[in-house]
Amino acid sequence: MKITLSTLHKMKQESRKIAMLTCYDATFATVEAAAGVDILLIGDSLGNVIEGYSSTLPVSMDDMLYHTRCVARGAGSALVLADMPFGSSQVSPEKTFENAARLMAAGAEMVKIEGGEEMAQTVRFLTQRGIPVCAHIGLQPQSVNVYGGYKIQGKTEDSARRLIQEAQTLEQAGASLVLMELVPAAVAKQVTAAIQVPTIGIGAGPDVDGQVLVLHDMLGLVPGKKRFLRNFMEGSPSIQAAIEAYVLAVKSGEFPTMEHAY
Numbered sequence: 001m002k003i004t005l006s007t008l009h010k011m012k013q014e015s016r017k018i019a020m021l022t023c024y025d026a027t028f029a030t031v032e033a034a035a036g037v038d039i040l041l042i043g044d045s046l047g048n049v050i051e052g053y054s055s056t057l058p059v060s061m062d063d064m065l066y067h068t069r070c071v072a073r074g075a076g077s078a079l080v081l082a083d084m085p086f087g088s089s090q091v092s093p094e095k096t097f098e099n100a101a102r103l104m105a106a107g108a109e110m111v112k113i114e115g116g117e118e119m120a121q122t123v124r125f126l127t128q129r130g131i132p133v134c135a136h137i138g139l140q141p142q143s144v145n146v147y148g149g150y151k152i153q154g155k156t157e158d159s160a161r162r163l164i165q166e167a168q169t170l171e172q173a174g175a176s177l178v179l180m181e182l183v184p185a186a187v188a189k190q191v192t193a194a195i196q197v198p199t200i201g202i203g204a205g206p207d208v209d210g211q212v213l214v215l216h217d218m219l220g221l222v223p224g225k226k227r228f229l230r231n232f233m234e235g236s237p238s239i240q241a242a243i244e245a246y247v248l249a250v251k252s253g254e255f256p257t258m259e260h261a262y
């Protein structure tokens with residue numbers, strides 16, 4: 001059955017976990033959808049894992065449009081979510097709408113925007129005009145130069161409170177999903193309890209409504225060990241089996257554990 005926003009919201013109400021995975025081409029889209037991945041994220045992480053850049057900043061609208069078209073052709077019943085690349089949403093709501101509309105025309109069913117309360121007006125503008133938005137809070141890789149590195153967010157009481165408030169503001173503005181990257185598990189749990197829309201975590205612990213990983217990371221293709229990761233290729237006879245193992249582990253609540261959390 002086709003995964004829609006209503007499916008995802010029902011899953012939260014019924015405490016069924018959502019499995020999201022990044023995806024950049026049609027073949028993997030077919031494999032991921034067949035393995036039961038609910039949401040295929042065309043992440044701007046493609047800048048790192050496909051294009052070989054050291055950050056997501058050089059990723060262009062054209063890159064995102066090309067990969068969104070590829071994924072949409074193979075997505076089957078999975079929901080297609082496309083990242084708005086750096087510079088495409090840090091503009092006026094009108095211009096952001098134009099960029100998001102191009103991604104929707106390429107096959108996206110929702111767009112993901114990095115940013116907190118400062119993006120609320122843009123989120124409202126888009127959702128009121130037919131474009132569902134996933135708000136990406138916590139660590140926002142497009143702001144790596146402001147942070148001075150990829151650092152855990154929401155560690156102090158003040159910043160944790162701000163994160164919860166941000167999630168609530170973005171929900172009120174119309175965000176359909178809230179994705180949290182690299183935040184302490186206890187804070188992600190509080191955010192998840194504070195809003196009605198589903199939360200998706202990466203490095204945010206087990207107490208969120210769903211999980212996302214970068215495909216190349218969970219297949220063990222990227223050197224270096226990150227605490228929040230598991231290499232699902234270990235013990236799997238094929239890529240298909242590794243992705244199935246990921247979906248099963250997320251849905252059963254077996255991944256992530258507190259051992260993967262901050």
Ligand code: KIV
Nearest residue numbers: 022043044045202212
């Ligand atoms: O671009 C991406 O892959 C992402 C995930 C890390 C959530 O935004």
